[in-house]
Amino acid sequence: MDANSLTTTLEFVSCSGFRLNIEERAVLQSSLVILRKNHDFDRVLYWGRIMGGRDYYHIAQGRGEDDLMGKKYLYSLNCMDWLVLPAVTDVMIADMSKAVKGLFTGDPSHLYEHMEVVEGSTEEKVTKVNEEERLAVAIHLIDKEASVVPRGAYIKNPCGLVQTNRRFEGLTNSEAGKLDNYFHFTVPGKLKKKTVLEMAELSPSIDFLEPLSDDNPKGCWSLQFECAGRVCVIRSLLWLGLTSFHVPLTTHHGYIYIGDGTKNLDLPLML
Template identity: 55%
Template structure:
């Protein structure tokens, strides 16, 4: 969620029980503005909070000219001092999936060591990853699999650059009740598999992302109207703690994650 509307936005997604204190909101409002100026980002968003046993990680997201490609993540413990997270590549994702287990500790230097499986050679090198790398991979995966935007909020230029749509005035109340009108803000996977007749009804300038209704398994998103039907709230059941909001008939929208950073692997059995 955008740092300029942080205090207002956090109240709209507080239904999951997690929030930040008034002091932390004030600190975030100031530090994120300084972050935007110092790093010369186009926008700075408060991405969320990953809960740790000792300390919690507060995550910010810096955006460049291309909202999808030019993205950096930063973390903080006190909402004032920020540190860049390393970019998550395929090798790092693989190492973290093998070595990291359980809850986050809250110490970036904490080291996870891969448990040796039965039948493996004793002299096989063990995989070691720091919690900072685990945090980078977790944030990357959550944003890759559960980020949401309303249809029309972003446009793609003829050169392929994704930018915020300044003329976006929000979905109507009727459209906000349909999951088809909310898109997954990541590289599309299902869009290219649609039939030609389905693609004919789409606007390539705004319909360049996958719809949430196309996600598998079906039912991993919970859409509800809250605050006397004045705000649309979508929650991810795959990454518990990821919450998206949109106020119909206004450009106000955003998402925030507040959870333990663990994926709900039991979801297919719960549907």
């Protein structure tokens, strides 16, 4: 959610039960402006909140000239003081999957440990992950698998930069009700092959991301019109707490995460 319109856009997801109190809104409104200036970001977004046993982690996302490739994440325990999260590596992801169990504690310095016997020997290997690294990995995975933007909201220019599409005027009500018209806002993997007819209807400048309709398992997204049918709300059932919204025929769109930072691995059994 863009920091410049935080108060307004929070209303669009209030139906999901997420709210910030007056004090939090006021502090965030000013601290995010300062954050943008201090780190020389082009834009700053309030990404959401991850619940810990002791404290909440408030998360901000800073963007550079390229909205897709220039993402950086910061966290705060008081909405005022922000710390940059480390860049995520494949090693960090692998270590987290081994060492981390349970929910976040709310203490960035908390250390998770996992001990295993090295195959073919009696030597023991200890894997250590602190909660700050775990937080970085969780945000990386959530954003990779569940960040959502409507089709056409971003454009890839001839230089390859992904930027806000100033000509985007919003999806129609009919378009907004179809998952095909919502994309993952992350670097795409291998895009699904399209038929000749489908290719003819695509535009390379806006159809460079992966549509939600290609996701597996089928049924991992919930799409509904709420607020008296004025707002299209999309929820991830894999990452419970990730809510995206779009107001048809307007430029208003965004997403926010409010949850415990864990993936719903039981979803395939629930569908």
